[in-house]
Amino acid sequence: MSTLLEVSGVSVSFDGFRAINNLSFRIADAEMRAVIGPNGAGKTTFMDIVTGKTKPDEGRVLWGEKSVSLLKMSEAKIAQAGVGRKFQKPTVFEDQSVQENLLMALKKPRGWFPVLSYRPSGEDLAKVATLANDIGLGDALLRKSGELSHGQKQWLEIGILLAQEPRLLLVDEPAAGMTPEEREKTTDILVEAARTRAVVVVEHDMEFVRRLNCKVTVLHEGSVLAEGSLDHVTSNQDVIDVYLGR
Ligand SMILES: Nc1ncnc2c1ncn2[C@@H]1O[C@H](COP(=O)(O)OP(=O)(O)OP(=O)(O)O)[C@@H](O)[C@H]1O
Ligand SMILES: [Mg+2]
Incomplete structure (x- = not known):
């Protein structure tokens, strides 16, 4: 499937602290992707960069068939181009x-x-x-x-x-504050939405991630630590050390 979003070599520092460190990955058209990782790994900052809220110090963020750079675009223009973001507070x-x-x-x-x-x-x-x-x-x-x-x-x-x-929907911790039944229904809604667009979900609830049944990217210290099926990444010793074994 063709690439919808390509992040490559992206870094951003806040007061000298590298929140995103040479981050690279791709999202395909109509792909469901889960992004997991410990607190402070850079998951929300990644979404801030894609939506134009935060401008990185280095790297590229390319969008669509024509590989246009999102970095030169305002938040409003990026939204118009087809990037939707769900915030915690409705x-x-x-x-x-x-x-x-x-x-x-x-x-x-x-x-x-x-x-x-x-x-x-x-x-x-x-x-x-x-x-x-x-x-x-x-x-x-x-x-x-x-x-x-x-x-x-x-x-x-x-x-x-x-x-x-939107062609890409970014969802940050959708299950927070939900009952188990609501969580289950939320995965159904997101899976259905991902049939016709790309959906990137950040979530700490592993049961929730399992039900999304998709490729998982593990972030740690602003970079990709592991990527693959949930079973693949959760059996990775580095992932266990920095995230699952806490
Ligand atoms: N605007 C900002 N100014 C200063 N530091 C920031 C800013 N945004 C993020 N950070 C720092 O960057 C790091 C990454 O934060 P981020 O919110 O992206 O993590 P996260 O992976 O979403 O974590 P969580 O799972 O807790 O939501 C953290 O150390 C955070 O304190
Ligand atoms: Mg976050």
Whole structure:
């Protein structure tokens, strides 16, 4: 499969501390990838670099068939190019229904979407219904978002991102604060999303990572320590020493 994202030789220091150290790896189109590693390994910083929040000191971050550099682009431009990122704290509009939140998030040509006079088309409503089903909120379309459980709000947040049709979705510790049932449902949602786009998931919960059933990249001190199947990386002695055996 063709490469969607290529990070190569990337380093970034904060006050002389090398948080990312000559980091290189690739994500393919429509690939699911888990990124694991100890606290401070650079997992979140990696996402900050891809989304343009942090500019690296060295290295390349190339995107898409044309290998355009993301490093010269603003955060807004990178998002427009198809990189979506889920933050821990949901940004759903609590007073609006699930349906309204998803309608507002639908990808529209720029300048096309006069919010005040907006009447959803049948096509938009159908898209939103499909999205809601994909995130397990098919029966909650008309519920006020503020009334959803913590897990359901997280799923709505994922739905809002999917409504933008990103080619790459970055998700940092999605299972935090979720019940076991919600965790299981979240893996289903992410696996489904990765059928049509790349999804990169940072997560400490190994059961969660196992259910993603994908290639795993282990970061340590800002570099790739090991990569491969979960069984492969979890039997690696270095990985056991720095992460699993803590
Ligand atoms: N803006 C910043 N300024 C200074 N130091 C930073 C900044 N961002 C990250 N760091 C440092 O860089 C290192 C990597 O942090 P990062 O948040 O990427 O780790 P992580 O792998 O996401 O860890 P965790 O599993 O705890 O979320 C840490 O030592 C952190 O303190
Ligand atoms: Mg982090």
